[in-house]
Amino acid sequence: MNPSMGLQLLLLAGGAIGVAAVARRKGWPAPLLLVAAGLLVSPLVPSVPLQPELVLYVFLPPLLYSAALDSSYLSLREVKRAVALLSIGLVLFTTAVVGMVVHLMLPALPLALAFALGAIIAPPDAVAAVAVGRRLGLPRRTLTILVGESLFNDATALTAYRVAIGAAVGGTVDLWHSVGQFLYSAAVGVAIGLALAFVLAWLFRHTRDSLVENTLMLLIPFAAYLAAESVHASGVIAVVIVGLYLGNRMHLQGFGTRLVSDAVWKVTDFFLETIVFALIGLQLSTVVQGISGYSPWAVAGYAAVVLAVTLVSRFVWVFAVTYLIKLVRKGHAQPTVQQTVILGWAGMRGVVSLAAAFAIDPRVAERDRAMLLFLTFTTVIGTLLIQGTTFPALIRRLGVSSEREQYEDRLAEAAAQQAALEAGLAELDRLVREAGEPDEIQKQVIDQLREKSWRRSLTAWERLGGGSGQGGAETPSALYRRLRRDMLQAERQVFVRLRDERRLDDEVLRDVMSELDFEEAILER
Template identity: 35%
Template sequence: MHELPLFVGLLALVTALAAAAERVRIASPIVLVLAGIAISLVPGLPNIALSPEVVILLFLPPLIYASAWNMSWADFKASFTPIFLLAFGLVIFTTVGVAWVAHTFVPGFSWPLAFVLGATVSTTDPIAGTAIIKQMGLPRRVVVILEGESLVNDGTGLVVYRYAVLAVTTGQFVLMEAGQDFLLSVVEGIAIGLGLAWLVRQVHKLTKETPVVETTLSFITPFAGYLLAEQWHVSGVLAVLSSGLYLTLRSSEYMSRRGHLETMGVWNVLTFLLNSTVFVLMGLQLREILFSNAQYSPGTLILYGTIVSLAVVIARFIWVFLIHYTPRLFISRYKHVLVPSLKLVVVVAWTGMRGVLSLATALALPLTLSNGSPFPYRGLIIFIVYCVIFVTLVLQGLALPFLIRTLNIKPDLQAEQNEIKLRIRLASLAIEHLEAEHSMNDEVSDEVLSVLKHKYEARIDRLRLRQGGNKRKNINESELRETRRIQLGIIQLEREEATRLRHTGEHDDEVLRSILFELDLEEGRLELEEK
């Protein structure tokens, strides 16, 4: 327990660095990797080690569930073919390619060990890549493909990883049996996840309008799915993945408004903390890992890490270009299986960052074999994985904006225009409803209708300005900006007064907290409309 204050302090430092990175528009995972390296250089810090089982259970289920929760099922289906080719085909291709490179160039690496390494670095974690791509305004299809790939390939890579580790620890591996077990593990894991998701949905219906319970259920679900699937010796990863996709698709049907908002806030914090914790732990263990590889010179370690990193990068380029161009040689209707232009193909090939999941699976390698002897080359595998993360996440991540500018890829404005059209449509629908359903209602005064209609007309005016077309005669940009400035000023005035009343204790604190929450929502809505 004496190490806990140190760990909390380091976590606070990493959080501050991530906040600073946000200001200079650098993706936080890049900062976390660099922070982990910096932590390892501080003399006198202890080595905080977790058992492999704890690493797997604490980090993988919630991170995979969070990724599934943030994925659009409609976008996923629309880009299913390229996602499937990357999430399954590329994972196998990378695993085999890296295994061959490791077996060939790293002395002592048996084929099972080489496949463990290949499976560990085969899955992408493009949080940094997609964050940069969104900032650069690239087509939505590119973002969806990269997010969908990282979501599904976690399941593929971790199932392959599981069988590779089993082959090393037990010394037994039969390809036919492993293939059958793989298929059963996939199907049964998905079935368990969907069954659990259906059950959770029914429970949510009973707890609607209880945000704390709704948030707690969302937190429990990934762990329950993973443990249940592992109890049946099937893929816990795919159970978590399938339950997350199902529940996010139905979330608006069974979750309350406030429950949904609070759940998203909790998961955003949890995901950041998990990512930060992994890299802090890695920094605290990196010196020990280097010590465990004392038989290798620093140059040799860097050489092995560089070779494997290049293999990962090259394998992705080869596969991405193959799936983009090969189908067109045989089927003329496949004009662009992946993305519509060569420039975007290069971006997809470049954006293959490895991150926290690769690191977590490396840390989760068993300490011993079934006969009690140490797991061979465990320290070297973890070091090589860290090198791959550094090359693909830090170096490629930092170079991605420069690559996009060099290729002269223009921002895609169509997605923003489509969003504006949708918001205008919804606001217009509200006005039509007011006129059709309430204009002749004696119980509703003309003043009330006028205020409500003005609210939606002002919203349409702001959207028209963003759209670039002044289609309403009463639109005036300066007046709208002044209106927004006044509204924000009033919100700030109300917030200050509510805060003062909380300090004086003149009114019920719970009521005041509810009012402050509503003011935050209103301010957020105004800021979103102005983007």
């Protein structure tokens, strides 16, 4: 890498993080602001072509793995039918509908390439939708379906894409061979994911070193993805399976591993997603240059049609499938019309679609490749800006809320805290009985342990009332946290002053600061 390229990447990362920081401070959706910023600066900066290998082998695996770690296997199992219908059925339906419409609209474009375009733009990227949905309180079931769809739809789309591109280059396609290829890709991806998950779970049980375990966690998504792709299986499925398996067993690891892991993946997600969405907007100049030989009005019309078909096909599929499920499963809990609309509108496309478009086989005619890339880019930008900007208003207008779920969560947490408290105190009493009559100092320690347990349980019950006391007064737990935070700040100032006076070494300062920071983190929880 030459210095100028390194500087370009540094400026890209720094600028993207700056834009994301502004979005977070203002409470705006960062992905949309990053895309808009990229579009604005694209004509003013040197071309930054998106490298497909960078997206598929560097960005995609850790983002998928982090999402899988943070997902609930048990919750996904409850909505497995909806996830399968979206991640497999909807992807194939969109591929077919978009492919047929594009072939009718552009008869000079080979049919296989038209279907390749359908496969490219079929899988939505739920990052922006889930972020907005969580902030605005979408029901957990809806969020779980969106997350599950985004975890598995790339595997279906990339397999369909490879089949279509193979047909475009080779000239023929065997339906049964294509089905077999899909089943092989999925089955072997699952097998590789499970095999790696078993090995890693055993390894983590015998490591007990948070630094080593989290370093291994950073390598896992790349190892799973490369292992599956090397045998022509689905790297996406392998990564997701490993992530779901290990995420479901995080409680078996040490507390240090969990604390560090949470911080590591938050930083990783923020950095990669920031770069990815900025890169999407920066492709404007590259994409526009490729279609310079076409009439501007013609390509604008093509783009509008493809975008409209993409949006409508999702709505048609979601509502049709929901109606059929209601007919078949009468008496079961069914999604409301409002929730169905939300699922239908949460179809924002992302960087995987662009990477697939950039990775089209070079044997495809340059003019056709440029058109596919342009239509992919406009669909991605269109869904992000149209659906992304209207998604929050739609959620508010439909009144889809998880307030009842939040209350039930707080009630369940309070009850669980009470049960855990009773178990902990019973264990404490047993230990005290076995140790015999405690002395005065031991009694003070035991009283502190009891008080700390009761305080944690009290905090959980207070949350049921929204965290306020009677008449909006400050609750005892809130008062304790506020006063203790002020005390911690005063203690920090003393330690820093003693360091500056050279009465305390920097290494000692870091140790005591770490202890105070950990206590404040517990207070924030």
